[in-house]
Amino acid sequence: MNKTVNQKAWFLVLPVLVLVAFSAVIPLMTVVNYSVQDTFGNNQFFWAGLEWFREMLASERMWNALSRQLAFSVIILAIEIPLGIYIALNMPKKGFWASFCLVLMSLPLLIPWNVVGTIWQIFGRVDIGLLGYTLDKIGVSYNYTQDFFAAWATLIVMDVWHWTSLVALLAYAGLQSIPDAYYQAAKIDQASRWNVFRFIELPKMAGVLMIAILLRFMDSFMIYTEPFVVTGGGPGNATTFLSIDLVKMAMGQFDLGPAAAFSIMYFLVILLISWVFYTVMTNLDKRDGV
Amino acid sequence: MAKITLDNLAHSYLPNPSGEADYALKELNHDWADGEAYALLGSSGCGKSTLLNIISGLLHPSQGRILFDGNDVTHAPTAARNIAQVFQFPVVYDTMTVRDNLAFPLRNRGANPTYIAQRVNQIAAMIGMEDRLGQKARGLTADAKQKISLGRGMVREDVNALLFDEPLTVIDPHMKWELRTQLKALHHEFGHTMIYVTHDQTEALTFADKVVVMYDGRVVQIGTPQELFERPAHTFVGYFIGSPGMNLFDATIDGATATIANTSVDLGAGYAAAGQLQVGVRPEFIQLSTDGSGIPAQIKRVEDVGRHKIVRLEVNGQNIAAIANEGASIPADANHITFDPKGINVYANDWRVAPAAEAA
Numbered sequence: 001m002n003k004t005v006n007q008k009a010w011f012l013v014l015p016v017l018v019l020v021a022f023s024a025v026i027p028l029m030t031v032v033n034y035s036v037q038d039t040f041g042n043n044q045f046f047w048a049g050l051e052w053f054r055e056m057l058a059s060e061r062m063w064n065a066l067s068r069q070l071a072f073s074v075i076i077l078a079i080e081i082p083l084g085i086y087i088a089l090n091m092p093k094k095g096f097w098a099s100f101c102l103v104l105m106s107l108p109l110l111i112p113w114n115v116v117g118t119i120w121q122i123f124g125r126v127d128i129g130l131l132g133y134t135l136d137k138i139g140v141s142y143n144y145t146q147d148f149f150a151a152w153a154t155l156i157v158m159d160v161w162h163w164t165s166l167v168a169l170l171a172y173a174g175l176q177s178i179p180d181a182y183y184q185a186a187k188i189d190q191a192s193r194w195n196v197f198r199f200i201e202l203p204k205m206a207g208v209l210m211i212a213i214l215l216r217f218m219d220s221f222m223i224y225t226e227p228f229v230v231t232g233g234g235p236g237n238a239t240t241f242l243s244i245d246l247v248k249m250a251m252g253q254f255d256l257g258p259a260a261a262f263s264i265m266y267f268l269v270i271l272l273i274s275w276v277f278y279t280v281m282t283n284l285d286k287r288d289g290v
Numbered sequence: 291m292a293k294i295t296l297d298n299l300a301h302s303y304l305p306n307p308s309g310e311a312d313y314a315l316k317e318l319n320h321d322w323a324d325g326e327a328y329a330l331l332g333s334s335g336c337g338k339s340t341l342l343n344i345i346s347g348l349l350h351p352s353q354g355r356i357l358f359d360g361n362d363v364t365h366a367p368t369a370a371r372n373i374a375q376v377f378q379f380p381v382v383y384d385t386m387t388v389r390d391n392l393a394f395p396l397r398n399r400g401a402n403p404t405y406i407a408q409r410v411n412q413i414a415a416m417i418g419m420e421d422r423l424g425q426k427a428r429g430l431t432a433d434a435k436q437k438i439s440l441g442r443g444m445v446r447e448d449v450n451a452l453l454f455d456e457p458l459t460v461i462d463p464h465m466k467w468e469l470r471t472q473l474k475a476l477h478h479e480f481g482h483t484m485i486y487v488t489h490d491q492t493e494a495l496t497f498a499d500k501v502v503v504m505y506d507g508r509v510v511q512i513g514t515p516q517e518l519f520e521r522p523a524h525t526f527v528g529y530f531i532g533s534p535g536m537n538l539f540d541a542t543i544d545g546a547t548a549t550i551a552n553t554s555v556d557l558g559a560g561y562a563a564a565g566q567l568q569v570g571v572r573p574e575f576i577q578l579s580t581d582g583s584g585i586p587a588q589i590k591r592v593e594d595v596g597r598h599k600i601v602r603l604e605v606n607g608q609n610i611a612a613i614a615n616e617g618a619s620i621p622a623d624a625n626h627i628t629f630d631p632k633g634i635n636v637y638a639n640d641w642r643v644a645p646a647a648e649a650a
Contacts, residue, residue, distance in 0.1 A: 184377070188375050191398055199386060
């Protein structure tokens with residue numbers, strides 16, 4: 001077969017290349033550039049090699065931020081995924097109330113992140129916030145600006161409030177795609193409620209749940225705005241997650257080199273995790289085959 | 291196994307049905323004899339799936355009772371009725387192996403493991419899947435999955451009835467034959483009461499001892515394939531069964547003579563009927579004539595379908611069909627048709643009228 005050769009066709013790819021270059025490659029290269037150099041201001045840079053990477057890998061500060069970050073992501077996933085599934089299972093299947101629930105559930109998703117932070121920042125205040133004031137009055141010692149546990153609880157509850165809907169909506173979509181015949185067959189086979197969930201609903205939801213887990217993991221792993229608004233990373237460093245720490249380092253202390261090395265490693269971690277998820281998901285699809 | 295009795299059964303999907311038109315299933319009394327194979331035949335939306343779902347307990351009827359061997363189960367849940375159902379689309383538990391799929395209904399009922407293992411092997415042999423017992427059900431072909439659902443239905447020895455809701459719709463044509471034959475063989479071997487819903491007349495006629503034809507929420511005729519062919523009780527049965535369906539001619543009737551298109555036709559028996567009268571004749575009982583006897587007709591075209599020829603004619607502005615043997619030549623000057631008297635049925639307001647002698 002004769003292939004038509006037309007080198008001019010490369011021009012068709014050009015817009016995409018330019019777009020990707022400006023939106024991703026060039027900024028990323030700037031970061032790479034910073035990560036291997038040192039500066040003392042005055043726009044003078046000196047070659048530093050991999051020193052910043054070594055320093056960051058040895059830095060207790062970064063490891064602490066990373067473990068806080070992982071703990072946060074794991075906790076909110078452990079709450080949001082089961083809770084989202086539970087809500088989806090109990091939502092009305094059709095009719096007015098189904099639409100009503102869907103709209104109600106989508107509301108938190110529509111609120112800008114810094115507004116969510118502000119809402120909870122005020123909500124939790126002991127002097128004027130409904131939550132903080134009430135807890136204080138009934139004798140629970142609650143102060144998210146000073147107490148480690150209260151700060152974490154506030155952020156977790158906030159994230160659960162903000163994002164469980166997303167999991168629920170995805171799970172709900174998965175459930176809606178199950179034909180009635182499956183439930184009828186299960187009735188005829190005398191399957192228990194747990195077996196219906198285990199053998200019908202869960203397998204059918206597996207695909208969307210993987211997406212939900214991936215989305216929630218990535219989002220929570222990169223969380224910045226809400227904790228920054230609510231706790232500002234405190235008390236102490238108790239809620240200083242990776243991106244908060246990164247911004248502190250880059251903008252607060254102007255340690256561009258270490259911050260750049262830090263961001264590259266942050267980026268690689270995210271890339272690695274996304275790749276693992278992607279591989280698992282495509283393998284799931286393959287198993288579905290036919 | 292059980293005899294299933296429908297007593298004054300009717301169902302409407304509306305909360306407050308007022309007229310007969312509101313009922314998806316109109317009032318019905320019928321016994322499904324123990325151990326027989328029935329086909330429920332009708333076009334889409336005629337109420338056959340509604341009826342099936344009422345029997346299986348997935349739907350509760352608006353009125354009337356269902357009895358299994360004389361016990362009222364109208365409000366009993368599906369599980370308590372001990373029936374099995376095979377659905378239009380194969381329902382298997384994807385993440386389970388074929389073996390677990392087959393064992394599932396027994397395990398849920400707390401049967402003993404040695405019995406389950408032995409029974410599952412037996413069923414697997416029956417549906418020809420012994421060699422794939424360890425395989426995951428996901429990834430099997432549609433017909434293999436449908437065989438598993440069938441196997442899951444039969445794994446319980448004491449099922450009262452096996453219900454099929456158009457089970458072969460998604461199966462390839464060549465597998466349809468195999469599965470249908472297998473079903474028939476299983477019925478002969480185990481004598482389950484089987485009710486098979488379909489809109490495919492071939493499927494119904496080859497599978498069932500008795501065919502129940504439904505039309506517009508009503509059972510219009512219950513009979514053997516032969517009865518449905520020779521004596522359709524309703525014009526719908528005549529039209530729906532047979533290929534092509536029965537021809538209907540508007541007529542006026544006086545005793546044993548009908549007048550169709552200004553021509554007198556001998557009916558072979560006397561009828562006393564009133565209302566909107568029609569004479570129904572299957573294409574198999576229409577002959578072409580060249581000698582000017584019978585009803586004037588023009589040949590439009592001839593279709594050769596292999597076993598026989600279908601002659602399309604126009605009579606008095608109406609399209610009708612006749613069947614001629616494969617070898618028969620169709621005379622170009624044939625311009626009349628005659629009826630074989632034994633193939634004539636008379637309908638008043640769509641329902642068959644028995645000849646006076648038969649009625650007496």
